[in-house]
Amino acid sequence: MARMKKKFESGAATQYISRKRACKKLQLSLADFRRLCILKGIYPHQPVNKKKVNKGSTANRTFYFMKDIQFLLHEPIINKFREYKVYIHRLRKAEAQYDKVKAAHVRQNRPTYRVDHIVRERYPSFIDALRDIDDALCMCFLFASLPKSGRVHVQTIDLCRRLTVEFMHYVITSRSLRKIFVSIKGYYYQAEIMSQPITWIVPHNFPHAHPSDVDFRVMSTFTEFYQSMLGFVMYRLYQSINLHYPPKIPLLASIDLNIEKKEGGRDNEMSKFCSENEKCAEVVASLNTAIAKFESADDDGDTVKEEEEADELLQEAGSAGDETRKRRIEEKQFLKLFEGKKFFLSREVPREQLVFIIRSFGGEVSWDKTVGIGATFSIDDEKITHQLIDRPTVDKTYISRYYVQPQWVFDCVNAHMLLPVANYLPGDVLPPHLSPFVDEDHEGYVPPERQRVIALQRGKDPGINNDDDDVSEEEEENSDDEEDVESDEEEQEQKSKVLITPGKKDVDRKEKPDQIAAEEKRLAVMMIPKKKKRLYEKIKYGERRKRREAEALASKRKMIDDENRQKKKKEKKAKMRRMN
Known part of the structure; x- marks a missing residue:
């Protein structure tokens, strides 16, 4: 007679184990079980059919793979957990008996483990x-x-x-x-x-x-x-x-x-x-001091030889080698972004983050020596090129340096170039700090500030400081607005008239390749199987949604720019009236 199969004793029911059964199997408390799973990298799993695994019950339970729990059975840290419980029991007993010598001895023999x-x-x-x-x-x-x-x-x-x-x-x-x-x-x-x-x-x-x-x-x-x-x-x-x-x-x-020097014996030497x-x-x-390296004379020579060999290989290659060489040159220039620049940090700026960023790109940093240890030069140094402050005014200024806000450093790193300091002066309203982790091409919307940075990277003038400062420019804009209104009225009059256009002969389809390509694409979409057509429709829906989101962002930005422009005009008119 064949062996009888019992329910919930084969299949998925034997592949999973509940957390309560796992703790009982390992003889651990819930806290120790969680700790052990975190150290070993074992996490709970949701079964496909929870009712089969839970023996017909629909109660909420946490399940683990049975093979993971069996893997934990021979872990040596479990014995350390049990030794620690014994240690806690002995320590409490010694403290309850007011036996300080025994309690100190127990504390010295506290069990430890390594991972x-x-x-x-x-x-x-x-x-x-x-x-x-x-x-x-x-x-x-x-x-x-x-x-x-x-x-x-x-x-x-x-x-x-x-x-x-x-x-x-x-x-x-x-x-x-x-x-x-x-x-x-x-x-x-x-x-x-x-x-x-x-x-x-x-x-x-x-x-x-x-x-x-x-x-x-x-x-x-x-x-x-x-x-x-x-x-x-x-x-x-x-x-x-x-x-x-x-x-x-x-x-x-x-x-x-x-360090204060004091006269004395060995105690003073140890304190020193x-x-x-x-x-x-x-x-x-402080992150402002270069750390020591092993002394080896061949390191610099080996690196120079490797770079020369790589350049020779790139020169032997064709156009692809030129592109790779150009990319490598840009990367080297980016890694030396702040090289030759000396920065002085004021008290109110985040010192550790700015020191980390500036020194990562070859710059020199210092701050007031009274703030903390690690400063390398004082504020009176004439070789300082930039001073980072986050206050609207400066007490004492030097002609030989720029005074900028800390955001300039972050934006320069993200732009891979030194940006103009005109928009980052003390007291100015800073431009938006854009995230470098966002792919604008994939999202479909490129902010105007990002477009200006791209223009600067290409060597073009983005026109950052095109503010309306003169009254003549306001008059030109008003005249342009009047011309736009007149043109709109003319277009409405033309639309109101009935336009009769003469008929045209049919044009040969070969003369319109775009129309042919569109028709071929439409026929190809019609031939897509039903399973893959749903995926195609989801992809096209995602593209339309991204396009709508980009258009919404562009319209919002245009509305905000128009409001700011109108506000600036009103402020300038009020200023002109006060001057008159």
């Missing part, structure tokens, strides 16, 4: 880890900006801060930064590292309180894994460009750390050593 083997397990190659580094950077930058409190460990915040500073130093040294966008959420950055685009967000440096509806235990578990992952990645990245890891400052003796380490960490965190 290095999980990092190697989840990312077998370095490129895999580099592609998944976006979330790690966002989380570490977020925790680095959190205030120190009881909800987040201080060691976690300090480690995240150190890792983020190390990553910014790598981007500065390798000149990997490509795009910047400032939004209400923070600063969006995109860097190209080993041909991989990496995007992350840095929150604004504003004081904030911990929200009550956020579970920081879950976020801390993610951060715990991301810290180990970033440590592996940063070591490999630093080694790839011949840098010391952790970063070190070259010629430490030449840097003035403002600790203060030097703290000052060195502050100098590294």
Whole structure:
């Protein structure tokens, strides 16, 4: 007799397991189970037929793959979780008995674990880890900006801060930064590292309180894994460009750390050593000092030889080689955007972000020495070319430098060129800050500001400062408006008349290739199968929707420009009346 098949004991019912059964199988609490799944990268899955998997029930349950839970059975971290429970039990017992010696001994033997083997397990190659580094950077930058409190460990915040500073130093040294966008959420950055685009967000440096509806235990578990992952990645990245890891400052003796010297024995020497380490960490965190490299005489020669060989190969190639060579020249010029420029930052501007951006493109930065350590020159330096301020007026000005608002730096990077400073002077209304992550060609609408930047990139005069400053220009516009009204009246009169046109002979279709192509396209659309025709109709509907959205944006922009123009005219008329 054949074996009888029982319901819910084969098929999809055996491929999934509920969260409650998984916790019972692993002998873990719900909090430890969540923590283990986050570290191992295992997430719940929604079955296709939930009723079959849930044994005929329609209750809401969380399901996991059975093979994932079996994969967790032999994880060594589970034993560490159980040891930690024993540690908590022993510590509470010692504290309840008021045995301080035993409690101190228990605290010293606190069980710890590492997640290095999980990092190697989840990312077998370095490129895999580099592609998944976006979330790690966002989380570490977020925790680095959190205030120190009881909800987040201080060691976690300090480690995240150190890792983020190390990553910014790598981007500065390798000149990997490509795009910047400032939004209400923070600063969006995109860097190209080993041909991989990496995007992350840095929150604004504003004081904030911990929200009550956020579970920081879950976020801390993610951060715990991301810290180990970033440590592996940063070591490999630093080694790839011949840098010391952790970063070190070259010629430490030449840097003035403002350390007070005191007479004394070994205690004073140790305090001096600790203060030097703290000052060195502050100098590294200022991002304004180049970090040390390994001494190797062949590095520069090898890079020069590689560039020469690449140029020779491009010269041997044809037109494609010319285009590639031109693209490479433009990229080199873009990476040296601020080279030879010296910037001085005022107190009110975001210092860390601007230092990171300017130094990523070869510029020199400094600020007031009383604000923080790491300044390299004072405000009286005559070689300063730009001073970034965010105030309407300046107390003391120098003829040899430009005074611009911080948005000029972000817009120059996104435009891949130094924009005119006329629209970014102190107290002026800034132009819109456009996002470089938006593809205007794909969206179908290109804002006028973007069109002006494209014209500047092509070497044309976009006419940025075409403001109506004279009364004669107003009179010309009024005359143009009157001519437009007269022309509209003439067109209406012509439309009211009955126009009789003589008939024409039929024209040969061969003389109209556009009409032939349109008819062929119509016939081809008619021959599309029914399944693919629906897809074609969806594509055409999407194109029409984008066209409508672009037209709506253009009409809104035209309405706003007309209102601003009318407002300017009224203000100028009122000004002329006051002058008269």
